[in-house]
Amino acid sequence: MKTYIVGGAVRDALLGLPVQDRDFVVVGASPEEMLAKGYLPVGKDFPVFLHPKTHDEYALARTERKTAAGYKGFVFHTDADVTLEEDLIRRDLTINAMAQDDAGNIIDPYGGLRDLHDRVFRHVSMAFCEDPVRILRLARFAARFAIPPQNFHVAEETTSLMQGMVADGEVDALVAERVWQELSRGLMEARPSRMFAVLRSCGALQRLLPELNALFEPGTASERGQQLMQILDATASHASHRQALSTRFAILLHDLALVPAGSDTLSVEKLRVKLADGICQRLKVPAECRDMAVMLAREHLHIKDAASLSAADTVDLLTRCDALRKPERFLEMLNACACLFLEELATDTVFAPQLQLSQALDIVLKVNGGEIASLYAAQPQQIPIAIRAGRINALEAASNAQQ
Template identity: 50%
Template sequence: MKVYLVGGAVRDSLLGLPVTEKDWVVVGATPEEMEANEFRPVGKDFPVFLHPETQEEYALARTERKSGHGYGGFTFHAASDVSLEEDLIRRDLTINAMARSEGGEVVDPFHGKIDLKARLLRHVSPAFAEDPLRVLRVARFAARYHWLGFRVADDTLTLMRQLSDSGELDYLVPERVWKETSRALMEPAPQVFFQVLHACGALEKLFPELAALDGVPQPEVHHPEVDTLVHQWLCLEMAAKLKLPLTARYAVLCHDLGKAKTPQAEWPRHIAHEIRSARLSRTLSKRLRVPRDAADTAALVAEYHTHCHRALELKPQTVWKLFKALDVIRRPERLEDFLGACEADARGRTGFEDRDYPQANYLRGAAQALQCVDVAALRAQGIEGPALGDAIEKARIQAITTFKQQELNP
């Protein structure tokens, strides 16, 4: 029985990056031998075990054979006679198909170290094209390592395009697409994930609402980049620079989807695109089964982001309506996601990257002013029922009015 460290741990250690997870492959062992050594079985489709002390995953070396559609359409064979190279050849990229022996030797049958040096994401074998999930995985790795200069190899991109054209992407379950997308959104260059999908034809299959923005023009005075899809890339890049959480980054992804539905006769203006964007964001969220909090925030940002951009001009009554829509009294944390996404939109434009966004602090202050409204004191006056609700709303609007006067006329 031989044990090898495999996958991301080997790749990242060779890149000089921190290793956060360790996966192991065991060659020459049986499930019975693993359990006899107190490893706990956890694999459903093939033998995977947890180490009795470290709880790290140890998988028996295995081969796989295509037996159906989608990323789950494979039959696996794990046995003591499966070699390390047979296990590694089923992996997606050469940089993920390296192993390190217990003695420290790097086993690299598919030249992953060469591709690391060349900064290439290259498939291991033609079997790459059997698994549609690999289209998303490669795009995610491109987003993760973009800062190091990595790019997808041309021949790998060709295989990804073949996968996109084959209809295999239709067999990916929504939960898995969302899992890969949510991870990609939190990578250092989330825009690269979607750019790679666009380059191989997968964007229009998996995110047609986003792909439809390609070539849609915007007013150059507000958007020097003009093209709405280019604006989308810049916004996602800015969201990463601002270190926004996942909920806000997903909202950035959805905020302008409605511009694709603007009649061409109205271009480059996009009147009422906010409502259309909110509706399309709901459609996308439902299809991908996005968690409710992220889906709700995305729809709110889509519908109200231009309110945020004009916050300094809004009447106190309109600011209060915005706060009610965001439910800031009960959900104060949602305001930060909203403001972060709006700032990414405002600064995600060519030449606007370093502009201040005072609207965010203004709305933060206005929301804080609401805390000064003494609801208990209003109740103590004997106000009840609908009259109490009206009195509370009036007091909150007054609090915003007072704050605005102090803020704009110190």
């Protein structure tokens, strides 16, 4: 029985990056032997065990055979005679197919060290094309390893292989939850635009997010796609703090509407909301990300033009966004708008609408709705009208006081 550190832990250590998790492969052992040594079984599809003290994951060396479409269509074989090389060849990329033994020696049967040095993402074997999740994982790695001195690129033969997978319909077999899992992780990496560039290059973006892919089609729309990617990367690298997933995702979906010039403003706004909501429903996006995406699609231009809003318009905006019940979410949306428009406004100072509307929210939150409601106990239908009027009056009074 021999154990090896494998995969990302070996890769990141060689790159001089922090190692977050260590995965181990065990060669020459059976499930019974692992149990006898006190390891705790956790694997469902194949034997994986937790170390009795460290709780690190130890997987028995295994081979696999494709039996159906999609990422679940595999039969796994584990046995004491499965070699380390047989286990490593089933992995996705050469840089993830290295192992390290107890003495610190690197076992590299498939050229991972060379590709690590050359900063290349290259598939280990044709087994890559049997699992469509690997396209998403590679795209996510491209977003992660996109800052010098990493700055990896995809090998031409691997791009060709992925294009074939897309043409064969493998990507269409991906379930929504898995797509969202990988996309959300890629959005949180250093340069999310690299993930979408890889997905575009192999045709997967057209299958997964055709609404976004349309922004890169030749013509005027292609400029919008590139501008969106620039904003997304700038948001990811924001110096002040690490932007939340819901912020990044909302920025990604905020304006996917392709409409003729001169179209009715309200119709365009409705289309933006419809597209954003449709993607969220299709990918089964968590509620907090869905709500932020739909709200930003609907409100970002209203917020940009906050200086022209009347007190009544401002109260209605806060009401539409449920800002009085969920002020933190509204403030996050203002932050998303700042990410959208600061570059356009050529300033790195405070985004004026963000300051204006956050102050307006503070003022409105201080209006005592319960006290106003008590005055209209005999006329309950007048209560919401009176509370709205009280909030408008508070904003107008604050504005007059500043003049």
